[in-house]
Amino acid sequence: SQQGEEDPQALSIQEGENATMNCSYKTSINNLQWYRQNSGRGLVHLILIRSNEREKHSGRLRVTLDTSKKSSSLLITASRAADTASYFCATADPYNQGGKLIFGQGTELSVKP
């Protein structure tokens, strides 16, 4: 079964508003990562939060992790049109030494100018 599932699948907001995306997962994790993908391009790593961390910031990004609920959220503050992209969460199984990251289906964010 799929490990990471993002919610919502699509989100449309106005420039300047905040965007919140959620990710739920099923098994224990070593860390959880968020990636961004512009249309038809490769993924770009945004932020990694370890299983013993609860919150992490990077510029306009804020990530939270609740291991008791097996969920994470990505908040983008003061959004810009250039933030339009798909956002994916990915989880790493602590018992898998083979490097397998499991990605969710992603949230498509559209920021209108």
Add this chain to the structure above:
Amino acid sequence: ETGVTQTPRHLVMGMTNKKSLKCEQHLGHNAMYWYKQSAKKPLELMFVYNFKEQTENNSVPSRFSPECPNSSHLFLHLHTLQPEDSALYLCASSQQTSGKNNEQFFGPGTRLTVL
């Protein structure tokens, strides 16, 4: 620029053709990955190489054949593909495959169309 390059960026091939995708990373990483991204589907891991050794084959059909001659280069050889193999093929690398610092750096992808 993420330090991972892929060629070609676009590829159209017939079902009887043989072609290869190339990936190169300039980050000094030890692990490299192939992913397949189809429309409306999650990213699918295909292969993982760690220090040139294949550590994961995610039940990929034999018409996809990976090759990793060294830690900086990764190839995906394609032969007798099917139209359903049309997708964006992404290469990625990471410093290590396990542990707490396994964030992956992706190339721009090869958009493959099989006619």
